[in-house]
Amino acid sequence: MSNLTRLIYDLRFRAILYQVMAVAAVLFVAWYLYSNVVANLADKNIATGFAYLQREAGFQISTQLIPYQSSDSYGRALIVGILNTFHVSLLAIVLATIVGLFVGIARLSANPLLSKLMLLYVELLRNVPLLLQLFLWYSIIIFTLPNVRQAMQPIPYVFLSNSGLVVPSLNWSAAKSGVLACFVLGIIAAFLINRAATRRRISTGVERRNWPMLLAAIVIPTVIGILVLQPNWSVDWPEAGRFRLTGGATLTPEFTALLVGLALNASASIAEIVRSGIQSVKKGQWEAAQALGLHRREAMRLVILPQGLRVMIPPMTSSYLSMFKNSSLAVAIGYPDLVMVSTTTMNQTGQAIEGIAIFMTIYLSISIAISLFMNWYNAHVALKGR
Amino acid sequence: MTVLDNPRIGKPPINDMGYITTGMIGPDTRNRKETSIWTLLKPYVGTPLTAIVTISCIAVVIILAQAAISWLFVNALYVGTPQDCKTTRGVGVCWPFFAAKLRFMTFGFYPYDEHWRPALSMVIFLCTAFISMIPRLWGNKLIPLWAAAITAITVLMWGGIFGLVRVPVHTWGGLPLSFMLSFVGLVCAFPLGIVLALGRMSNLPAIKMICIMFIELIRGVPLISILFMASVMLPLFMPEGVTIDKLLRAQIAIIFFAAAYIAETVRGGLQAIPKGQFEAAGAMGLHYWQMMRLIILPQALKIVIPPLVTTFIAFFQDTTLVTIIGLFDFLDTVRGAIRDPAWQGIAVLEAYLFASFVYLVFSWGMGSYSRFLERHFRVGHD
Numbered sequence: 001m002s003n004l005t006r007l008i009y010d011l012r013f014r015a016i017l018y019q020v021m022a023v024a025a026v027l028f029v030a031w032y033l034y035s036n037v038v039a040n041l042a043d044k045n046i047a048t049g050f051a052y053l054q055r056e057a058g059f060q061i062s063t064q065l066i067p068y069q070s071s072d073s074y075g076r077a078l079i080v081g082i083l084n085t086f087h088v089s090l091l092a093i094v095l096a097t098i099v100g101l102f103v104g105i106a107r108l109s110a111n112p113l114l115s116k117l118m119l120l121y122v123e124l125l126r127n128v129p130l131l132l133q134l135f136l137w138y139s140i141i142i143f144t145l146p147n148v149r150q151a152m153q154p155i156p157y158v159f160l161s162n163s164g165l166v167v168p169s170l171n172w173s174a175a176k177s178g179v180l181a182c183f184v185l186g187i188i189a190a191f192l193i194n195r196a197a198t199r200r201r202i203s204t205g206v207e208r209r210n211w212p213m214l215l216a217a218i219v220i221p222t223v224i225g226i227l228v229l230q231p232n233w234s235v236d237w238p239e240a241g242r243f244r245l246t247g248g249a250t251l252t253p254e255f256t257a258l259l260v261g262l263a264l265n266a267s268a269s270i271a272e273i274v275r276s277g278i279q280s281v282k283k284g285q286w287e288a289a290q291a292l293g294l295h296r297r298e299a300m301r302l303v304i305l306p307q308g309l310r311v312m313i314p315p316m317t318s319s320y321l322s323m324f325k326n327s328s329l330a331v332a333i334g335y336p337d338l339v340m341v342s343t344t345t346m347n348q349t350g351q352a353i354e355g356i357a358i359f360m361t362i363y364l365s366i367s368i369a370i371s372l373f374m375n376w377y378n379a380h381v382a383l384k385g386r
Numbered sequence: 387m388t389v390l391d392n393p394r395i396g397k398p399p400i401n402d403m404g405y406i407t408t409g410m411i412g413p414d415t416r417n418r419k420e421t422s423i424w425t426l427l428k429p430y431v432g433t434p435l436t437a438i439v440t441i442s443c444i445a446v447v448i449i450l451a452q453a454a455i456s457w458l459f460v461n462a463l464y465v466g467t468p469q470d471c472k473t474t475r476g477v478g479v480c481w482p483f484f485a486a487k488l489r490f491m492t493f494g495f496y497p498y499d500e501h502w503r504p505a506l507s508m509v510i511f512l513c514t515a516f517i518s519m520i521p522r523l524w525g526n527k528l529i530p531l532w533a534a535a536i537t538a539i540t541v542l543m544w545g546g547i548f549g550l551v552r553v554p555v556h557t558w559g560g561l562p563l564s565f566m567l568s569f570v571g572l573v574c575a576f577p578l579g580i581v582l583a584l585g586r587m588s589n590l591p592a593i594k595m596i597c598i599m600f601i602e603l604i605r606g607v608p609l610i611s612i613l614f615m616a617s618v619m620l621p622l623f624m625p626e627g628v629t630i631d632k633l634l635r636a637q638i639a640i641i642f643f644a645a646a647y648i649a650e651t652v653r654g655g656l657q658a659i660p661k662g663q664f665e666a667a668g669a670m671g672l673h674y675w676q677m678m679r680l681i682i683l684p685q686a687l688k689i690v691i692p693p694l695v696t697t698f699i700a701f702f703q704d705t706t707l708v709t710i711i712g713l714f715d716f717l718d719t720v721r722g723a724i725r726d727p728a729w730q731g732i733a734v735l736e737a738y739l740f741a742s743f744v745y746l747v748f749s750w751g752m753g754s755y756s757r758f759l760e761r762h763f764r765v766g767h768d
Binding site: 015018019020022023026033036037039040041043109110111112113114117123124126127128129130131132133135136139140143325326328329331332339343346352353356359360363364366367368371 | 591
């Protein structure tokens with residue numbers, strides 16, 4: 001018995017004991033919940049398994065990036081929802097970054113009036129809940145814009161009304177995707193050429209004009225793509241019929257409200273991140289750049305911003321991630337994103353667990369991907385040898 | 387008048403009282419910088435670009451102020467029926483809407499005659515919170531104060547004793563419900579978050595893995611999905627015959643969500659503690675929990691007070707999401723007031739702006755408090 005008592009005082013034994021107890025507790029709780037779930041599902045006659053994804057959906061989706069009818073399967077409806085989520089999140093990220101950069105740099109201006117005005121903007125957007133901002137934008141769009149029959153026409157062929165913004169649309173086809181791919185390849189080639197030129201300048205001191213080669217790198221693949229694939233450049237012009245507009249592409253009020261609400265809300269936090277990033281660079285760097293003879297704008301581009309980016313990128317990445325997660329609030333204003341399509345599916349089929357598992361898996365994988373990227377970036381730019 | 391004319395030259399500087407001073411002997415004739423009007427105006431109109439920016443900002447402020455004043459006071463309707471308000475929609479505030487709907491928006495479906503009870507509860511809560519925010523009063527004396535406040539609030543809201551009418555939980559709504567969800571959520575999530583943070587930094591791999599998985603799982607998904615999970619899946623997790631009130635489900639979801647974020651914040655604070663503190667605690671013979679309780683956590687929590695207040699503000703705003711699962715928090719009662727058939731679509735903007743104003747006031751207040759705490763502890767970031 002005294003052997004056992006001596007064992008309890010052993011640190012390693014206690015460590016293993018605690019871990020075993022913790023894992024056992026977690027497994028027990030998991031088993032308990034699982035058995036309850038199985039019993040309850042059998043009780044309520046709810047099916048399990050993912051077979052419902054092939055059944056016919058039977059509900060319409062207002063915004064579709066790929067063709068979808070109500071006779072398509074639940075699986076396809078989910079894919080439409082996922083594409084909608086990515087669509088609005090990516091656009092909101094781009095818009096928020098642009099506005100946030102502008103507001104952040106304005107916050108740093110020497111003019112106290114501009115700085116205080118931007119502070120008011122940031123504080124207003126950060127202190128009101130996002131859901132409330134979405135409702136506000138949605139009601140502003142619905143109530144101030146005219147009815148579709150008296151739609152405004154700010155520029156010819158662009159109609160603005162309370163059922164959305166209708167613009168002429170380009171008919172997309174595989175050929176145009178090919179041209180887009182060539183364009184992206186051209187941009188990658190330009191980036192590589194720029195890096196090679198920088199390396200040559202650093203090692204040999206020879207600096208040649210870069211921009212003709214960069215321009216050629218971007219334009220030539222695109223032109224080759226257009227000549228080879230020969231896409232059809234037909235445009236769908238919207239026309240005002242008796243009761244509604246036909247043709248063209250529509251930006252629904254839900255999409256616009258979600259985009260504007262998400263982007264402006266995030267632009268406030270991005271503005272603060274940009275400001276704190278630039279302010280985190282020590283004043284000595286400005287003075288050293290001035291001593292080297294750099295103008296203020298050159299100093300900002302070559303000395304301050306690269307160092308500021310190291311501080312800015314991690315919080316900005318988490319801001320992007322939270323924007324992506326906040327796009328799930330679309331369910332409150334009726335934009336058919338992943339969560340809303342999933343909840344409609346769950347209401348119709350009753351299979352809540354599979355539905356929730358699907359969208360949680362998707363959000364979780366995006367989160368983990370972004371976390372991994374951030375860890376790689378932090379390791380990549382970490383100040384070594386300190 | 388020069389220095390040499392002064393009779394005190396060459397003698398020790400003695401002032402009127404007869405003491406030797408360290409002051410100056412004669413008048414101060416040092417060169418002083420001129421602060422003229424120009425130096426004051428320079429940031430605003432120094433260069434042409436700055437002048438243009440200043441003029442544009444002033445123009446923007448004047449336009450916004452004019453629009454606000456005309457909307458709030460000049461073109462507003464002060465008395466009238468909903469039909470009268472239709473004419474001023476978008477042009478002026480419909481103040482009769484507030485006269486009719488303010489109490490519903492604030493208190494929800496709580497019985498009309500008993501509205502003094504949630505009002506008094508909110509007053510007690512806010513007073514106790516203000517008292518707790520003063521750093522000089524921090525200490526163990528706050529605990530009985532909070533215990534008394536919470537008992538008083540529970541008695542007031544529930545009723546059933548002291549001659550108060552009993553009010554069932556499902557009629558609670560509006561602003562008191564929002565406060566309750568945030569406050570109870572954060573109070574319960576705080577210890578859970580600290581435990582998770584400690585577990586994440588622990589040396590035991592199994593516990594570390596469990597805590598990491600829990601934190602990353604909850605932080606990686608939107609709050610809405612956790613609320614849906616709680617409201618839809620929690621009944622499936624319970625054994626037969628056990629039902630959980632919808633409010634409790636939302637509260638549990640908010641507690642878990644808040645705990646994960648608080649855990650990450652506290653972990654940042656724990657990482658800022660120098661390793662020497664842990665080693666010194668070990669050298670003094672303290673075991674793990676004593677070390678945490680007496681040495682590490684007090685320092686870590688003091689460091690992370692500003693980010694914690696930011697987390698609290700974010701959670702106060704996130705309680706608006708319970709609208710989506712059908713609970714009558716403040717945002718939902720405001721939307722309910724808009725949907726009232728008599729006021730359908732008439733005072734939408736006024737209602738949402740009122741809700742924004744309330745949230746703005748509380749969030750800005752908490753933000754100012756966070757900045758005050760940063761100055762008080764001098765742990766702000768440069």
